Amino acid sequence: MREKKRCAVLTFHTTTEAMAMERRCQEGGIPGRLIPVPKEITAGCGLAWRMTAEEYERWRPELERLGLRFQEAAEMMLY
Amino acid sequence: MxxxxxxxxxLHRPPEVERAMCRALHTIGNAGRGAHGPTLAAARLVYGVREKVAALFGVSDPARVAFTANVTQALNTAIGGLIRPGDHVITTVCEHNSVLRPLYRKEDQGAELTILPADALGRVDFDALGDALRPNTRAVVVGHASNLTGNVVDLKKVSDFTRSHGLLLIVDAAQTAGTLPVHMEDLGIDVLCFTGHKGLMGPQGTGGLCVRAGLDLPPLLVGGSGIRSFDRAHPSQLPEALEAGTLNGHGLAGLGAALDYLLDRxxxxxxxxxxxxxxxxxxxxxxxxxxxxxxxxxxxxxxxxxxxxxxxxxxxxxxxxxxxxxxxxxxxxxxxxxxxxxxxxxxxxxxxxxxxxxxxxxxxxxxxxxxxxxxxxxx
Structure with a gap:
């Protein structure tokens, strides 16, 4: 049975920001994937970047260094 | 023939263009309209083309590349959004109607227009820019090359003038995109308008504009954007702000393949x-x-x-x-x-x-x- 994990959900103002996140993360070996924005979150774009909370904590400095734009980072339990 | x-x-295009378009017809959804495989494939494809266009024109942020149906729509967006009643604009006799008619419309709405002349060889004397300058001059709008004579404008000279006088520089690169280098940020161009189906060798129905960081450019069209759906107003974030409606994803697939060829060769x-x-x-x-x-x-x-x-x-x-x-x-x-x-x-x-x-x-x-x-x- 799948278990929910504590995750970081990064939302975006635009689809282009989401695409930039995916491209730079893939290039840089940063974990995560695009998901539809969970209904609990309000965001400009319907795409969000999902990482585990631990991964986010670890990679957050690198995301900042890359200058990747996102709207906000929310924490929630996700499959 | x-x-x-x-x-x-x-008419002559790298064969990859056709292949990429056919592949896209069978594989991509609507970019920015969902999170399933085909729509993500479309969004990734479009973003990839943004990156290539940004690389080609010296734009450091791909988000400042917005796609349009053609260069005419791009020029109408730039001129329509930036020129206000009472502003003065300088352009040249060499321009295409895609520059002239939006400017004439602005003139009818209260803007002022100075059109620099050309000599017998169709050359414009840009030393005359200084004489044309007025206190209310807001922009210079110029084509990089004449579609009639093939004469090329020294954009460095024009941009030196616009930068030193705090003017906007809007460039129509219809005849040079893909043929001559244009580095938007080095040249200090505020809006660079391009078409995809001429020198870039992409399909018709592709084009766009590159917008300088910090420049607020209102959209020509508003409507579906894939983002901020419950807002009454169209979103202001680039590039979606300038891309109301479904993008020509299939065309952009072809343009992307053409850019690969161009950048590779x-x-x-x-x-x-x-x-x-x-x-x-x-x-x-x-x-x-x-x-x-x-x-x-x-x-x-x-x-x-x-x-x-x-x-x-x-x-x-x-x-x-x-x-x-x-x-x-x-x-x-x-x-x-x-x-x-x-x-x-x-x-x-x-x-x-x-x-x-x-x-x-x-x-x-x-x-x-x-x-x-x-x-x-x-x-």
Missing amino acids: IYLDSAATA GMEDIHRTEDALARRFAGGVRSIPGVTLYGDLDAPVRAPIVTLNVGELDAAEVSGRLWDEAEICVRAGAHCAPLIHRALGTQERGAVRFSFSCFNTEAEIDRAVQAVADIAGEG
Whole structure:
């Protein structure tokens, strides 16, 4: 049975920001994937970047260094 | 058939363009409208093309590249969004109607317009910019190259002027994108408008504009954006702000493949090839009695365009005979650039434009020269 994990959900103002996140993360070996924005979150774009909370904590400095734009980072339990 | 009308639209394209478009027809959804596989494939494809366009034009942030249906829509967005009633704008007689008509519309709404003249070779004296300057001057709008003469504008000189006077610089790169280098940020261009279906060798229905960081450019169109759906107002974030409605994802797939080819082969090599073909043609027709050539053909940097008339013949007749007798495709008529025709005295009969692709051959050029000679000889 799948278990929910504590995750970081990064939302975006635009689809282009989401695409930039995916491209730079893939290039840089940063974990995560695009998901539809969970209904609990309000965001400009319907795409969000999902990482585990631990991964986010670890990679957050690198995301900042890359200058990747996102709207906000929310924490929630996700499959 | 010999296609010498690439300034109107590309016909010769890398085969990858067609393949990419066909693949996209079967694989992509609507970019930015969901999170399933096909829509993500579309969004990734579009973002990839943004990155390539940004790399080509020296734009550090791909989000500042917005796609439109063509360069006319891009120019209407730039001119329509930035020029206000009471503003003064400087442009030139060399411009295409895609620049002139949006400016005339602004003039009708209260803007002021100064149109710099050209000399007998169709060259604009940009030293005259200083004389044209007014306290309310807001922008200079200029084409990088004339679609009639092939003359190229020294954008560095124009941008030195606009930067030193705090003016906006809007550039129409319809005839040079993919042929001549344009580094938007080095040159200090505020809005660079381009089409995808000429020198970039992509399909029709593609184009766009690159917007300088920090410049607030209101959209021409508003509507579906894929983001902020419950907001009454269209979103202001680039590039979605300037891309209302579904993008031409299938066309952009082709444009992306064309850009791959262009970036891989190198624009310098493409320009060198086209320039050599254009100069070979110009050199060949120059000595034919009765042929009148237009433009500054000896300039070191030119767009691959050679325009001429034969004797007193109507340009349409010449182009018709070239097609009927030699299957050579060229453009006759007014070329949507009325003011430069008046400046060169060709407003009555038009002019015959030959424009070249890196896929043309020297043998094709020589056959075209002979076809012009045959028409000139027969009168």
